[in-house]
Amino acid sequence: xxxxAPDAEGxxxxxxxxxxxxxxxxxxxxxxxxxxxxxxxSLARRRAIRTAKGHSVWLVPVPNRHQENxxxxxxxxxxxxxxxxxxxxxxxxx
Numbered sequence: 001x002x003x004x005a006p007d008a009e010g011x012x013x014x015x016x017x018x019x020x021x022x023x024x025x026x027x028x029x030x031x032x033x034x035x036x037x038x039x040x041x042s043l044a045r046r047r048a049i050r051t052a053k054g055h056s057v058w059l060v061p062v063p064n065r066h067q068e069n070x071x072x073x074x075x076x077x078x079x080x081x082x083x084x085x086x087x088x089x090x091x092x093x094x
């Protein structure tokens with residue numbers, strides 16, 4: 001079950017307000033659905049990063065050929081839930 005941090009939920013709300021974001025929004029939801037359905041898979045746990053506060057989170061790219069700047073989702077397992085901490089452009093380097 002997905003749970004969203006307030007900032008991540010705000011990004012989804014912003015994307016839903018503009019029809020120009022339909023492709024990106026669909027790609028984000030496809031990625032979120034995959035995380036919810038397969039949280040232990042290697043694709044849902046593509047890359048681990050550590051936050052400034054020392055927490056480990058998983059970085060998952062959002063596949064979207066129509067977006068100039070790549071987007072990602074950062075999440076972490078919380079018991080039976082997946083906490084979505086960040087949705088947005090990849091500013092975490094590669």
